[in-house]
Amino acid sequence: MMIYPTIELLDGRCVTLDKGNLDSPQVWHVDPIETAKGFATSGAEWMHLTDFNAVQGEDTNTELVEEIIRTAGTPVQLGGGLRSREQVEHWIDKGAGRIVLGTLAAYDPATTTQLAHAHPDQIVLAVDIWQGQVMTEGWRKAGAFDPAAYIAAFGDAPFAGIVVTDIDSDMSDVEAQLGLISGLAEQSKWPVTASGVVRSADDIARLKYIPNIEGALVGRALFRKTMTVEEALAVAKPEPEAVADFL
Template sequence: MILYPTIELQNGHCVSLTRGDLDQPMIWHVDPVEKAKEFVASGAEWLQVTDFDAIVGDDQNAGIVEEIISTSGGNVQVAGGIRTQEQVERWIEKGAGRVVIGTLATQDPELVKSLAMAFPDQVVLAVDVWEDRVMTEGWKTKSGLEPSSFIKAYEGTPFAAIQLTDIASDVSDTEASLGLLTALSSETKTPVIASGMVRNVDDLSRLNYVGNIQGAVVGRALFRKTIDLKDAFAATMPQTEPTAQFI
């Protein structure tokens, strides 16, 4: 399982949000570029950078994201406000390993499928779920789309992964979210990235037992230090059964 340490940006700062509330961010007083380098130095092969300002059409963090891509030493998955073909192409040209698309996938499925075909293994489909519906516009708008049907409509599209977020898990217990994740991941052949449900090492250990989980996004827990990155990497390693020794 691949761990995706995550840097979330707003107004040039590293932040964390609760249920995507842009008006009440928790600000972390660290340099986002240096934090990205720290994650890579600790063993991260992939990072996710989520730009909350881009969700509302503000590109003030673009320079920071570009610097992380060019200097961190890791592969960067860019998320937040990517809603046009031009934005997808721009970030890939800038060196992003992957781009995450959510709202656009609910608005223009044919365009998203064509982008996934043009950039195989570089487009991630974001499926953010609240009360059994896919949410859009940075979790602000509930669509009429049921997540299972939404995922099935994209079956066969060459996405790098599907990133699943149960928004309820952002503030409540993760057990119900694990059930949702298990059910949805079993309905697709595309690898799944779990998002929004990792608070500690035990959560990562539980994810190891869910089929078709390729990775997990971890953000706020790293900044709050409820999880140590090296311990997190150890928890994502394949578990081996003890082997009997015969003489």
């Protein structure tokens, strides 16, 4: 299972949010660039980066995001405020390994599907769920889509995968999250990455045995130091298959 150490940016700082609430972020007093480099040094094969200023239509983090992409030492999966073909292609040209699309996918599925065909293995579908509905606009607007039907509506689009977040639970009810995410993973044509569910190594241990769960975003636990990147990667490794003894 792939571990995506995660940085969320707001006003140039690393933050985490409670159920997407931008008004009261938890600010972490660390350098975003050095933090990203540390992920690669610790052995991560990918990292995930969300720009919350871009979600709000602001470009204040643009230079910082570019610097992280250039210097992280590992491919960057980028999300947040990417709502046009031009923006997506701009960031692919800047070196982003993958682009995560939520609002654009909900409002313009045809363009999202075209982008997936144009950039194989680089477009990821974000499915953010609140009270049974897919949310858009950075978790602020209900799209009135049933999650399973929404995912199925994209047919055979060649997405690299989908990222599923259950905003209802957002760290407070991990068992409920696992139930929702595992149910969608069972129905999805694409590998699923779980978001917001990892508080400890035990959560990773449970996730890796759920069919079609390809990976997990891990952010808050790393910043709270309840787990290191190395510990997360070690738990996520597949168990060695038993080998029969022959006499």
